[in-house]
Amino acid sequence: MNSVLIHTCCAHCAAYTAQHWREQGYQASGFWYNPNIHPFMEHQSRLEAIKKLAPEISLPFTVSEGYEMPEYFRRVAGHETDHCRCCFEMRLTRTAEVAHRMGIESFTTTLLISPHQKHELIKEIGEKIAKEKGVNFLYADLRKRYSDSRHITKPMDLYRQQYCGCLYSEWERYTEPEHK
Ligand code: SF4
Numbered sequence: 001m002n003s004v005l006i007h008t009c010c011a012h013c014a015a016y017t018a019q020h021w022r023e024q025g026y027q028a029s030g031f032w033y034n035p036n037i038h039p040f041m042e043h044q045s046r047l048e049a050i051k052k053l054a055p056e057i058s059l060p061f062t063v064s065e066g067y068e069m070p071e072y073f074r075r076v077a078g079h080e081t082d083h084c085r086c087c088f089e090m091r092l093t094r095t096a097e098v099a100h101r102m103g104i105e106s107f108t109t110t111l112l113i114s115p116h117q118k119h120e121l122i123k124e125i126g127e128k129i130a131k132e133k134g135v136n137f138l139y140a141d142l143r144k145r146y147s148d149s150r151h152i153t154k155p156m157d158l159y160r161q162q163y164c165g166c167l168y169s170e171w172e173r174y175t176e177p178e179h180k
Contacts, residue, residue: 072087117164
């Protein structure tokens, strides 16, 4: 059976994404690597939520060690207007590398289900990293299933975030509510 390592940004986006790739015939595993989530306790709340979800949907789940927030800010420094590109590259590169190490042929990301993300940029970066790392990038536009994913997690009473993740998005969320 083909296998896929799914980079998971949060429990609510992971629920339907895992189901989708299973329905396509893939053996799915989840992977957590989100140094873009600030501050640390917000990161922990989202991680705890997905750790609760994973056994509920029988999703094998790997958590990247450590919290590489300093590296996130090092990469963004001088590229502040393009912070999402730095963020996607960092997270998807690590996912592809871990997939390769684990002998998993493909990688993808739950970010592809969110209508709040820069969808075309995620696709572009995923495809670029696939070429660089020699691991397939699985692309699907799942944005129409965003509410289905939230429907799956609703009865589980999991922590639900109020902004995308980084300090930039938190600032925008509370000063320009239409952004996030
Ligand atoms: S807005 Fe979201 S995707 Fe963009 S850099 Fe911040 S956390 Fe990453």
